[in-house]
Structure formats: C-alpha cells, structure tokens
Amino acid sequence: MANTLDPRFRPFEVKRKVRESATITSFYLTPVNPADWRSFEAGQFLTIRIPDPKGRKSIIRNYTVSSAPDQLGVYRITVKREAALTPDVANGIASCWLHDTVEEGTVVHIDRPRGAFKLDKASRRPVILLSGGVGLTPTVSMLKVLVRESGRPVWFVHACDGGSTHALREEVRSLVEERSNVHVHYCYRFPTDEDAKAGQFHSTGFITRETLQSLLPLDDYEVYMCGPPPFMQAMYDLLLSLGLEKSRIAYEFFGPASLLSPSQPKTEPNVSLNIAQPQQVGNAGIEIVLGKSNARFEWDPTSESILSFLENRGIEPAFSCRAGVCGSCVQGLVSGDVEYAEEPLDDVPAGQVLLCCTRPVTSVVLDL
16 A cells, blocks of 8 residues: 555554553554644544455545644544444454554554534533544544633533443543533443442433433533434434524534434425526525436525535435545536535546535536
8 A cells, every 4th residue: 555646645653552442442643754744623534545455446434533633743543443243244344454453563544634523612602522432532632622722611421332332431531630610421321230330420321301401501502522323313303402503513423414303304406397507696596406307406505515405405415424535425517616615635527526525606517
C-alpha cells in the first residue's frame, strides 16, 4: 500500500495500541514526517486506507479522533472490533484488521482530519454530550475541550451494554473531577452483578424520557450526540419531545438523515409533465430537478447538502460517508452549477457531482 498511490494519504506509525474494553481498542498515530500532522477540531474524523484482504483496491474507512486537539503531533482513534454476529455475515474488514493485524510500529496511511460534526466553541450554552457504544469517541474529545477551555456546564451521558464494553471510563472520570459543573450519567443495558457492586452505572436498560428530564437543565442547552442508528433515532425523538429545537441538536452517524425523524411527514414531489432546463430565478428560485422522474423541488437554503435536502423529501440516494470521501453518492449532473462545502477526497469528473458535500449555485438537473 505505497503512499505514491495518493499523495494526500500520509504515513503514520502506530506508537501505542491500548485495549480500552472487551471490544474497543485505541490506536495512537504519529506522523513519520512531523510536518504531516494537521490540527483538527473536536468531533472530526480521519480517513484511513485499509488493505483489501483479496488484494484489490484498498478500502477507505473513517474513524473519529478521540484525543484532544491540543495533544499536538498525535491522533488517537478508538475502534470497536465489529465481529460477525452470525456465520453468514462477514467480520468488519477494517476494524478486524486494526484489532488483529495492526501492532505498535505498523505504518498506516491517513488523510487529513475532516467532518462538519464539530464543537461550537463560541457558544456559551450548557452542553449535553450524548453517546451510545463506541459513539463516545467524539464526545470524549469534546469533553476535553469543554473542561479545559470553558466554564460551560456539561452533562456527559453514555449508554453501553455493560462494564466489560465501557471504554475510556477512567479518562472521563478524571475530566469530570476537574470541575464541579461537569456531570456524568451511565446507562448499562445488561449490567452484571459485578457492575452493580462496583457502582459502575446510574440507570439500566435504555435512556428514557424520565432519565433525561431528571438530568437535563432547564436552560437553552445544546446537544452533541453520536451512536448506532437505533440509539440516535430514539434519542432524537426524546429530545424533540422535551421541546428542544432541532437546531440545538448536532449529530454524527452514517445513516440516512430521514431515519432521525420517521414521524415527520415527507414533502411530496411536485411532478412536472414537461421538463425543461431549469433557470436560476434569484436565490429563492433555485430548483433541484430529478431528470429520470421529472420531479422538481425548490431548494431550501438551510439544507446542509443536496443529499440531506433530498432525504428530507423522501428520496434516499446511495451514500456512505457524508464527507466526500467514499464516492458512493456520485450522480450525473445534467446541467447547473454546484459548490463543494467539503473538498472531495478524489477529483470528481466533469458531468458528475457528489451529493453529500455540495450545494447548488444555480438550479440543477440530476441524472437521478
């Protein structure tokens, strides 16, 4: 896996490999060339090239940085080993390669930090850091920044199966002890007798509305959450039911955005029988037109990307990363101009567009 394949991927050595729980391990990565380290913001991720076991093109995976941005010259990623649950399902190629093959001294190739899931350091609102399973990786990084660089009240709420799978517990404990207005709550789904004797958790089963009501402040707080899709969906619904505005909820997960609001009615497409090349009529007149179905939508300028805009209207194009890395969301661009909010990992050929990281500059027609 030579670095000459893509100069944007730089060699980093695994300086430390630390077991964090029965299923989760941390990898500390330092650049072979010190100049290759780039600063990042709490919540962002790294893109790593993983060798394909079948010898084909290398695999791309994203892993959130769990270390603090002020820890210069090193990135820490904290990865869950995704073992197959049934014989007919394959193990997670990337996570198992990291856990089973990569050792201290191994050189891996990574691209710069990316991602829009970032802590708003300018805000002064109280913060809820809400995570499930290995989704605590960005919230731990955010917690470090909040504790060391602000006086904002913080609630760190984490759900996992039990003590054996609970990662970074001692790290969080030491951070919580640094300030009196930083609080923690752990919910174990399957606690053991040993967990109970050690006082490892505060509630059991699932995080409920009553749990959140008892914990959360009455102030105008903001939430950063990350976890598996079922957890995210449940927490999103609970937060909305508590009256929290959508604009106060930031999240990171690799699933369709519509999953977080299943009860919300989706906008029906305004189907036109006669498709024409769309023209720009001021910012408010920009349209997204689907060439294969003749469906036309007026662009909502509050949308993060064309992908999220379409998802909110009941259309779910293929995608994987939401960050211009994997190329899964590429579509034909019949006409119109777009701008990229995030630089794609690979050059996008003329006549194509990555939906996940673009916004329209003029009305566009997609080959979709």
